Amino acid sequence: MHGLINRTIQCFAQDTYDASVWGAAVAAAGLKTTEFEAMLAYDDSTTLAVLKALSDEVGTPSEVILEDIGTYLVTHKNCEAVRRLLRFGGVDFIEFLHSLDDLPDRTRLAVAELELPKLELREHSIEQFSVSVEGRVRGFAAVLMGVLRAMADDYGALVFLERLASRSGVEIIEIRVIETAFAAGRGFELGVRTG
Amino acid sequence: MSSMRQKDLAELFDLFCPMHLQLDETGHITHVGPVLQKLRPDSVLVGRRFMELFELRRPRAVTSMSQLLESAKVKLHMRFRDAPQTDLKGVLAPLPDGQGAVVNLSFGISLMDAVRDYALTSTDFAVTDLAIEMLYLVEAKSAAMEASRTLNLRLQGAKIAAEEQAFTDTLTGLKNRRAMDHVLERLTGSERTFALMHLDLDYFKAVNDTLGHAAGDHVLQNVARVMVEETRKEDTVARVGGDEFVIIFDELTDRKMLAKVAERIIKKLEEPMPFGEHLCHISASCGTVLSVGYEHPSAAEILADADLALYASKNAGRAQHRFFSKNMREAGIGAIAASKTPANAKPDAPQERRRS
Known part of the structure; x- marks a missing residue:
């Protein structure tokens, strides 16, 4: 797994809980270091082990932790760059949904080695969508749930999300957009520099 | 061109090229794309002369509409005459029958500044942009x-x-043998002059044997401190063996000065060092080589000669300093053998007593 993913788990744990929780999780997972390097690659097993250890440490199912990581990526001030990059996807939430198909390619343009699962949006009606998540390891759909929920807030849209049981390695999220301009949302200016 | 057709054309261009301008045959603006108008929200652009609004930077020397029309299809570099000036790229296409022209503009590389200066949003750009x-x-x-x-x-x-x-000796914090080899290799390969002093502690074994390793370590750390204090920052002080040290003096080959440094180090090392309730007594023997004595100095040769000078000091009764001289080489093997039994030593070279 790419270091950026491991690093995200680390920052999430440190920012959401504290350094001692992260330290305990890393120790339980049998890792030699407490710091992941964002630009190095790690074994998938390392990522899975540290996720499980974190889940045990805080007593929360890993599915919930993954969804919280998705929300963290969009809402935490330390991840402002991620939110901005996602907002480039479209001017409203519907356009953003349509940009999901391109997300893995967009990501690769920025960091060539960062492999994200294949995403495919289906439009069932003007308000009913589903997105399929097909990756090497399970769990990305849970993260995407958190991302979608937080991005809907970011755009000021009112949506219902539901994760369906996965079939043959493909995870499905159902999205119902009740209203695209439900609340004011957060601003997005093209020309603002972030750290 | 009928007015209806002109209106259709304007709508089409507004969608495809939201930063375009339409000019009449005299070079006056007849229509402005919505985003270009957004860059000058408080000005009426329609009716103004194109060349009044923009400064054409390339091709230069274009001042009239007819000259401008000659620059059709050429890449235009221009900027606003008023602030913010914003560099723009553009291209002009003449309309048929001398009815004027259409100019399409773009930010080019100034895009980053433009989105900031004018608070542009995604919708300000053509979908295909x-x-x-x-x-x-x-x-x-x-x-x-x-x-x-x-x-x-x-x-x-x-x-x-x-x-x-x-490169560091962990006990004393001095450089280690590898670091010393490195420095010496670099110096012998350069034109720089230097002196190399080889020091060996006297009576150190006695301290180690009677008071233990902790005392020995304590003494070595003290010795290191003394040597660092008595040398300059640019000199290299290294511990190269158990109780052996090498000091490399960068660009210092003055015999008097070097003898003085050796003398001071020996004197300081002879001051009893307290360890717990005990006092440790040691001294040191030194041998020094000057790089100027060689045509092509090699690291191995210099170290071997420093060794000879050191053993000459030991032979002379320890706690002394000697400079290397060539006749030590002939006496070399004998001197080293004799150093094991210093009582029988009869060094040939004239002695340089440390307290003369």
């Missing part, structure tokens, strides 16, 4: 570069720390 993708890439790449930069800094820090460790 790659500007948003470019902005996305700039941000994404900056973030990725920042992550790489952080990693590079950390790796560099770790590398420096590892090198420091590899």
Whole structure:
């Protein structure tokens, strides 16, 4: 797994809980270091082990932790760059949904080695969508749930999300957009520099 | 061209090229694309002369509409005459029958400044325009570069720390044998002059044997401190063996000065060093070689000669300093053998007593 993913788990744990929780999780997972390097690659097993250890440490199912990581990526001030990059996807939430198909390619343009699962949006009606998540390891759909929920807030849209049981390695999220301009949302200016 | 057709054309251009202008045959603006108008929200652009509004930077020397029409299909570099000036790229296409022209504009590389200066949004760009993708890439790449930069800094820090460790004697904090070899190799390969002093502690074994290793370590740390204090920052002080040290004096070959340094070090080392309730008594013998005595100095030769000078000092009764001289080489083997039994030593070279 790419270091950026491991690093995200680390920052999430440190920012959401504290350094001692992260330290305990890393120790339980049998890792030699407490710091992941964002630009190095790690074994998938390392990522899975540290996720499980974190889940045990805080007593929360890993599915919930993954969804919280998705929300963290969009809402935490330390991840402002991620939110901005996602907002480039479209001017409203519907356009953003349509940009999901391109997300893995967009990501690769920025960091060539960062492999994200294949995403495919289906439009069932003007308000009913589903997105399929097909990756090497399970769990990305849970993260995407958190991302979608937080991005809907970011755009000021009112949506219902539901994760369906996965079939043959493909995870499905159902999205119902009740209203695209439900609340004011957060601003997005093209020309603002972030750290 | 009928007015109806002109209106259709304007709508079409507004969609495809929201930063375009239409000019009449005299070079006056007849229509402005919505985004170009957004750049000058408080000015009426329609009716103004194109050349009054913009400064054409390339091709230069274009002042009239007829000259402008001659620049059709050529890449135009221009900017606003008033602030913010914003560099623009453009291209002009003449309308048929001398009815004027259409000019399409773009920000080019000034895009980053433009979106900031004019608070542009995604909807200000044509759907086919790659500007948003470019902005996305700039941000994404900056973030990725920042992550790489952080990693590079950390790796560099770790590398420096590892090198420091590899070149440092952990007990005394002095340079180690490897570091000394490095410095000596560099100096012998250069034109720089230097002196190399080889020091060996006297009576150190007695301290170790009677008071233990802790006392020995304590003494070595003290010795290191003395040597660092008595030398300059640019000199290299290394512990090259158990109780053996080498000092390399960079660009110092003055015999008097070197003899003085050796004398001071020996004197300071002879001051009893307290360890717990005990006092440790040691001294040192030194031998020094000057790089100026060689045509092509080699590290091995210099070290061997410093060794000879050191053993000459030992032979002479320890706690002394000698400069290397060529006749030590002939007497070399005998001198080293004799140093094992200093009582029988009869050095040939004239002695340089440390207290003359």
